[in-house]
Amino acid sequence: MPSKFPFWLTVLALFLLPRAYAQNPFITNQFTADPTARVFNGRVYVYPSHDIRCGPGRGRSGWFCMEDYHVFSSANLTDWTDHGVIVTQNKVPWVQPDSYAMWAPDCVFRNGHYYFYFPATPRDTTGGKGFRIGVAVATQPTGPFVPQPQPIADVRGIDPNVFINKDGQAYLYWSQGNIYGAKLKDNMLELATAPQTLGELPAKGLKEGPFVFERNGTYYLTYPHVANKTERLEYATSASPLGPFTVQGVFMDESPTGCWTNHHSIIEFNRQWYLFYHHNDLSPQFDKNRSIRLDSLFFEPDGRIRKVMPTLRGVGLTAARQKNQLDRYSRLSPGGASIAFLDTANRFGGWKTVLAGPQSWVQYNGVAFGGSKLKTVTLRAVSAAGATVYIRLDGPRGPVLARVTVPSGRGWQDIKAPLTTSASGTHALFVAPQGNGAAVEIDWVRFE
Structure with missing residues (x-):
């Protein structure tokens, strides 16, 4: 749907909004979970839930705590814009105030409007306890969204998902012990058929x-x-939107670190499929504060989904002029190299790469140098004894792009050094201390 604003105002607004960059997790200034990604007008919009820390009078301690929804967007899956809050619990007429239960949402476009579906705890529990699912409507993917006065009738549960078939019929899916589905009316606000259980799925768990x-x-x-x-x-797969379905298997394994939940969406964008999901990267000791991730997804020739292996690097290219966060590495040496938080008291500050041994190294793929004539590199680093760091292109035997001397000290320093060779196109960065050099910690690398 065309924007009602002049193009230059849209560009200016996007430039002024808070920014984030690709690498997993791709939103690091707040907790995010349950990402539903959609492609609208050639741009990817992600509608996640928003985890916050519970506290006295704010949710249930030790549990999930969510009061509102943001929306994020990107034209290239690398540069992400936070468009701010679009729906909040105490401004929805039917939601119980201060219930902190705004769980996983979805958003679709139809008939000139964007329909945002979300679960929450209702004020009115005369029909029974549990979640209801409501809808908010807008004429732009970023809002403003106007919540409907009542939730969808005859739907109880969480995790709404809407699928619009090629014939124009819309379907609503949700969960409450089982997974359910039903057709939606053309107004996208009411069921057109009675809910049915998608009963061909695993019965246990x-x-x-x-x-x-x-x-x-x-x-x-x-x-x-x-x-x-x-x-x-x-x-599971089917020849029909409501089944019967045939279970096909697993396409992402359980969290290796014990994060209890995962929640996802799948899109095709610029002829590539992607999986959006979450993990507790920024809260490793508490898995109710999660962060959204993004990795490529592929299909076998027979249509089976190839298992997705989670990465820290994520997808997309990082511009050489941006801060390349080496801690979101593609490869890391098996000995002497590790990743740690910059500040354990403020984990939204991100991570650092620790190169502690003479054979330690880190490789970061997908840096776009373009055709620009870059002349210097800035390395944000710290080394108690001082160290010399080599930056190579594409591997341990690649050409040396720069040699950076990190002075001794205990505080972070931004050290600028000249490039010893030119680079254009897309390359991996291979970063390692010189020979038997001293330990060094690196925050980021940026070229100018």
């Missing part, structure tokens, strides 16, 4: 977070499932 998409005539129902102790991502 929690199932939630449905996300449905179609590819080459096959309908994929994807969902988190607790087969053991934590959620893994599984999928």
Whole structure:
């Protein structure tokens, strides 16, 4: 849908909004979870839930705590813009005030409007306890969204997902013990058919977070499932949006560090498929404060989803002139190299790369140098004894791009050094101390 604002005002607004950059997690200034990604007008919009820390009078201690929703967008999956809060709990007529239960949402476009679906705890519990699912409507993907006065009738549960078939029929899916589906009326606000249980899925273990998409005539129902102790991502396929479905298997394994939940969405963008999901990167000791991630997804020739291996590097290219966060590495030496928080008291500050041994190194892929004539590199680093760091292109035997001397000291320093060779196009950065050099910690690398 065309914007009602002049193009230059839209560009200016995007420039002035808070920014984030690709690498996992790709939002690091707040907790985010349950990302639903959608492509609108050639731009990717992500609608996650917003974890916050519970406290006295603010949610249930030790549990999930969410009071509002933000939306983020990107034209290249590298540079992300935070468009701010679009729906908040105490401004929805039917939601119980201060219930802090604004869980996983979805958003779709139809008939000139954007429909934002979200679960919450209702004020009115005469029809029974539990979550209801409501809708807020806007004429722009970033809002303003106007919540409907009542939730959708005959729907109880969480994790709404809407799929619009090629014939124009819209379907609503949600979970509450089982996964359910029903057709939606053209107004996108009411059910057109009675809910039905998608009963061909595993009977044992929690199932939630449905996300449905179609590819080459096959309908994929994807969902988190607790087969053991934590959620893994599984999928089933069908020739029809409401099944019957055939379980096909797992496409992302359980968290190796024990994050209990996962919640996801899948999109095709510029002829590549992507998986959006979450993990507790910024809160490793408390898995109710999560952060959203993004990795590429691929299909086998027979249509099966290839298992996705989570990465820290994520997707997209990082411009050489941006801060390249080496701690979101592509490869890390098995000995002497590690990642740590810059400040454990403020984990939103991100991470650092610690190169502690003579054979330690880190490699960061996908740096776009373009055709520009860059002349210097700035390395933000600290080394108690001082160190010399080599930056090479594309591996340990690649050409030396720069040699940076880090003076001894205990405080972070931004050290600028000349480039010893030119670079253009896209390359990996390979960073290592010289020979038997002293330990060094690196925050980021940037070229000018």
